[in-house]
Amino acid sequence: MFFDRTSSIVVIALFACAVAGYFIPDWIMNQLMFGFARALAVLGLLVLWRTGLISFGHAFYFGLGAYTVALLDINLGVSDVFLRLVGAVLVSGVIGWIVGFVLRNYRDIFFAMLSLALSMVLYGIIVKTEALGSTDGFSISAPTFFGFAPDGKYPLFVFICVVCAICAVAVQMYLNSTLGWMTTAIRDNEVRVEYLGLSVANAVHVKYVLSAVLAGAAGCLMAMALGQVDPDSMVNWTASGELVFITILSGPGSVIAPFIGSVVFELLRTYAFEWAPHAWQLIVGGTLLTIILFLPGGVWSVIEKVVGKKS
Amino acid sequence: MTDSSPILKVEGLEKTFGAVVAASNINIDVQPGEIIGIIGANGAGKTTFVNMVTGYLTPSAGSIQFEGREMIGLPPRKVTQAGISRSFQVSQVFSTMTVEENILTALAIASNTGLGALRQMMRPELVSKCNDVLERYQIAQHRDHTAGTLSQGVRKLLDIAMAVISKPRILLLDEPTSGISVEEKFDLMDIVMTPLREDNVTVLFIEHDMEIVERYVSRVIAFYQGEIICDESPTEALADPKVQEYVIGTSHPHAKKGA
Ligand SMILES: Nc1ncnc2c1ncn2[C@@H]1O[C@H](COP(=O)(O)OP(=O)(O)O)[C@@H](O)[C@H]1O
Ligand SMILES: [Mg+2]
Numbered sequence: 001m002f003f004d005r006t007s008s009i010v011v012i013a014l015f016a017c018a019v020a021g022y023f024i025p026d027w028i029m030n031q032l033m034f035g036f037a038r039a040l041a042v043l044g045l046l047v048l049w050r051t052g053l054i055s056f057g058h059a060f061y062f063g064l065g066a067y068t069v070a071l072l073d074i075n076l077g078v079s080d081v082f083l084r085l086v087g088a089v090l091v092s093g094v095i096g097w098i099v100g101f102v103l104r105n106y107r108d109i110f111f112a113m114l115s116l117a118l119s120m121v122l123y124g125i126i127v128k129t130e131a132l133g134s135t136d137g138f139s140i141s142a143p144t145f146f147g148f149a150p151d152g153k154y155p156l157f158v159f160i161c162v163v164c165a166i167c168a169v170a171v172q173m174y175l176n177s178t179l180g181w182m183t184t185a186i187r188d189n190e191v192r193v194e195y196l197g198l199s200v201a202n203a204v205h206v207k208y209v210l211s212a213v214l215a216g217a218a219g220c221l222m223a224m225a226l227g228q229v230d231p232d233s234m235v236n237w238t239a240s241g242e243l244v245f246i247t248i249l250s251g252p253g254s255v256i257a258p259f260i261g262s263v264v265f266e267l268l269r270t271y272a273f274e275w276a277p278h279a280w281q282l283i284v285g286g287t288l289l290t291i292i293l294f295l296p297g298g299v300w301s302v303i304e305k306v307v308g309k310k311s
Numbered sequence: 312m313t314d315s316s317p318i319l320k321v322e323g324l325e326k327t328f329g330a331v332v333a334a335s336n337i338n339i340d341v342q343p344g345e346i347i348g349i350i351g352a353n354g355a356g357k358t359t360f361v362n363m364v365t366g367y368l369t370p371s372a373g374s375i376q377f378e379g380r381e382m383i384g385l386p387p388r389k390v391t392q393a394g395i396s397r398s399f400q401v402s403q404v405f406s407t408m409t410v411e412e413n414i415l416t417a418l419a420i421a422s423n424t425g426l427g428a429l430r431q432m433m434r435p436e437l438v439s440k441c442n443d444v445l446e447r448y449q450i451a452q453h454r455d456h457t458a459g460t461l462s463q464g465v466r467k468l469l470d471i472a473m474a475v476i477s478k479p480r481i482l483l484l485d486e487p488t489s490g491i492s493v494e495e496k497f498d499l500m501d502i503v504m505t506p507l508r509e510d511n512v513t514v515l516f517i518e519h520d521m522e523i524v525e526r527y528v529s530r531v532i533a534f535y536q537g538e539i540i541c542d543e544s545p546t547e548a549l550a551d552p553k554v555q556e557y558v559i560g561t562s563h564p565h566a567k568k569g570a
């Protein structure tokens with residue numbers, strides 16, 4: 001196996017968070033839960049970005065994951081966290097695999113806009129369909145763990161930390177594998193990769209499914225953390241935009257970056273809203289501008305500078 | 312010339328781009344181990360020929376048989392897997408990676424089989440093979456340089472080194488010495504050709520410099536306006552009036568005339 005330094009840092013940091021969660025006030029734990037849940041979707045975008053691909057519609061899979069949880073709950077009474085997660089991963093993975101046959105042939109703006117179009121179709125369907133909760137969405141029953149229904153949000157927080165740790169380590173291993181390494185190679189020169197004997201389309205397809213599954217899992221965790229799903233915050237193009245925003249804020253440098261970037265985003269948005277309820281978009285937008293102009297490597301590049309380039 | 316069965320048999324190959332006829336009625340039999348020089352003025356159809364043999368372009372008509380197997384319709388990666396490799400007129404390297412990472416990438420793909428792709432990229436056996444390649448192509452001193460910043464000559468060597476990693480039985484080189492100073496050309500060709508000869512790889516290379524052609528090849532194929540106008544030994548080819556007129560005379564007035 002190739003469990004490297006970055007993987008160790010991820011596991012230790014998320015373990016520390018899980019322990020600390022027991023002692024911190026609920027509102028901080030909530031921020032962390034939202035941040036970490038969303039970070040998984042951002043991790044999915046990071047995987048695509050390493051090949052120079054950007055999706056403006058990744059809330060498609062985020063929404064699929066979230067709505068899978070809601071529909072399992074409402075129609076089948078499924079409340080177990082594992083079953084919900086498996087359901088969300090399967091739905092987003094299978095749909096990602098099917099969609100991947102088309103998207104793997106596109107690059108750049110075409111890839112980005114096809115993704116966006118897809119998410120708008122899903123949004124349209126949900127909003128028009130009463131059985132899918134229409135514009136109101138659903139609220140979801142509290143999660144259970146192997147039949148236990150503990151009080152409070154702490155168990156869910158621990159679960160989110162564990163899922164995030166597993167996903168981040170898995171992505172790190174993927175990036176260190178031959179297939180993951182081809183990521184950079186494909187971004188650099190597809191013709192050369194093809195002539196060396198590797199199918200670029202297949203490599204992109206694998207990557208696409210991986211990013212779909214991560215976003216699906218993220219949607220599942222977010223749905224449980226919020227206790228509800230709704231089309232505007234989870235499927236609409238603004239939700240996709242948010243994910244792209246956090247990806248740029250985080251930077252593509254490391255699998256750790258999305259977790260930091262997402263939490264920074266949650267805090268930024270919360271405080272911006274408190275300080276300037278009517279102009280919070282201005283603050284968030286201004287931050288994005290600053291990042292793109294002065295910190296193209298995102299928050300991660302600051303950390304790299306402070307800690308030293310190690311991972 | 313046709314004592315054994317050809318490794319590559321090209322018959323009636325044609326390619327048109329709209330009104331432009333880039334290849335017409337190309338017939339070539341290549342014997343295993345032959346080293347062939349392809350010459351012709353710019354726009355004669357040489358690169359188009361290489362592109363068709365390696366699956367980058369689909370011919371309008373004709374057939375390309377490699378070791379008895381039809382190649383037309385296979386994508387480049389299948390052609391590579393079958394045993395035909397190539398370098399490019401404009402070197403195709405991974406420009407944001409270091410020279411070492413370029414070679415490692417090629418080695419990793421070549422050693423890939425199915426789930427093997429999930430193995431760790433930076434494994435010791437690849438790194439040691441990589442060192443061998445860097446030594447053999449004399450680019451070890453550039454190991455840590457980013458490929459995008461390399462000089463033309465080193466970049467060509469890197470491009471060719473990567474093409475050879477799949478252990479092809481036929482290698483097509485598209486202008487390996489273009490853009491390289493006269494003094495360096497022979498060194499480069501020596502570095503490239505020595506291991507290929509040792510492994511008895513069949514080589515077809517496109518070349519404008521007739522001194523290089525004379526020195527390294529056993530057979531010359533001259534292209535003119537998409538057609539083969541001459542397919543002979545180097546001495547005969549360079550003395551051929553059509554070659555004199557359409558190849559040597561036109562595009563490269565500075566090239567040395569036939570010996
Ligand atoms: N992709 C293409 N589309 C249109 N015309 C092309 C294309 N590739 C080559 N050609 C034309 O085919 C002819 C042969 O080109 P090429 O094979 O590149 O010549 P050479 O390598 O001998 O210089 C030229 O007239 C060129 O303009
Ligand atoms: Mg050419």
